[in-house]
Amino acid sequence: MLNLSDILFTLKAFAVIFSGFAVVEARQHRKYKLIKRNMFEENKDYRKWLITESTCEELRSLDELSKKINWQQAQEFSYYLGVLIEKTSPSNLKTIYNNLSTLSLVRNNSKLDSNTVGEYWPTNVIVARKDGLFAHEFFHAASSFWDKVTGIWYSGFSQDDNNTRKVIGNGLNEGYTELLASRWCLHGFFKMYGPPVRLAELFEFFFDNPKDMETYYFNHNLPGFIKYMEQFSSRKEIIEILLQMDIVEKGYGMGLCVTALDEVKITLKLYRMFKDNCQDPVKLEQFERKMKRMPLVRLTLLGQKLKLFKDYSY
Numbered sequence: 001m002l003n004l005s006d007i008l009f010t011l012k013a014f015a016v017i018f019s020g021f022a023v024v025e026a027r028q029h030r031k032y033k034l035i036k037r038n039m040f041e042e043n044k045d046y047r048k049w050l051i052t053e054s055t056c057e058e059l060r061s062l063d064e065l066s067k068k069i070n071w072q073q074a075q076e077f078s079y080y081l082g083v084l085i086e087k088t089s090p091s092n093l094k095t096i097y098n099n100l101s102t103l104s105l106v107r108n109n110s111k112l113d114s115n116t117v118g119e120y121w122p123t124n125v126i127v128a129r130k131d132g133l134f135a136h137e138f139f140h141a142a143s144s145f146w147d148k149v150t151g152i153w154y155s156g157f158s159q160d161d162n163n164t165r166k167v168i169g170n171g172l173n174e175g176y177t178e179l180l181a182s183r184w185c186l187h188g189f190f191k192m193y194g195p196p197v198r199l200a201e202l203f204e205f206f207f208d209n210p211k212d213m214e215t216y217y218f219n220h221n222l223p224g225f226i227k228y229m230e231q232f233s234s235r236k237e238i239i240e241i242l243l244q245m246d247i248v249e250k251g252y253g254m255g256l257c258v259t260a261l262d263e264v265k266i267t268l269k270l271y272r273m274f275k276d277n278c279q280d281p282v283k284l285e286q287f288e289r290k291m292k293r294m295p296l297v298r299l300t301l302l303g304q305k306l307k308l309f310k311d312y313s314y
Helices: 004-023 026-041 062-066 073-087 094-100 135-141 170-185 194-204 211-218 222-229 235-253 259-277 281-291 295-301
Strands: 104-107 118-121 125-128 144-147 152-155 158-161 166-168
Touching: 062 094, 073 094, 073 135, 073 170, 094 144, 118 135, 125 135, 135 170, 158 170, 166 235, 170 194, 170 211, 170 235, 194 235, 194 259, 194 281, 211 222, 222 235, 235 259, 259 281, 259 295
Parallel strands: 104 125
Antiparallel strands: 118 125, 144 152, 152 158, 158 166
């Protein structure tokens, strides 16, 4: 139960967010709503969003992959590679060992926009603005595979079909990438993707061993992840949540505070799924504690009705 200080904090945060809605440009609101409408009204067949049911499994051993790497050239990635070797299992290192043979780093590329500190490109290039700012991008390199034959880019929890421009899982992928990068390299401090990071952290609760979620991520196995999550809800709802997270990530990139409402809706869906299936009261309490970090979630759980924008519904 919240005490008076908690309620005051929540109401203040609520007021700040509500004020933020008033100053966001109407054009950005329309653009955000258009993204949502296109995503959910024009693509109602959720089955078509899974680009492939198969994974791109690397059959060669780490020793075989290691022989292809120019280790002197790969020295600039040695710190982050060392982190991965320490933190995750050898079976999750095959993607980065495969990519290290051609991975390159470009600094201060003119193609980066002013608000971007780094990117990882399907051509196996990390573009970073400053030293020490590419941990997030290295984790992308450690979890991505570009199939040049089919034109499909598999990256962690996302799939991007270059031919149809279908993309799914980007919100979860960016959130989980930043979650691991901040946890393992930045003492838990994440600099980007706040809403997707918080949602990705809630997904970890669905695993008895969170390391299993890592395995799906580093082996770019989105179909396997979805199949695992089907024990908690329908395939349709899981895919819809992933699409909703994609929209939250897009809204975050646009700087829109309206994404807070959508983050709340996704959070409450995950909470219902977890609560209906969790037999561990301690773990349920931990889940609730995590989700209550969001003031709007705390308000909703107190029984307050969320009626800021009734047209922002799925």
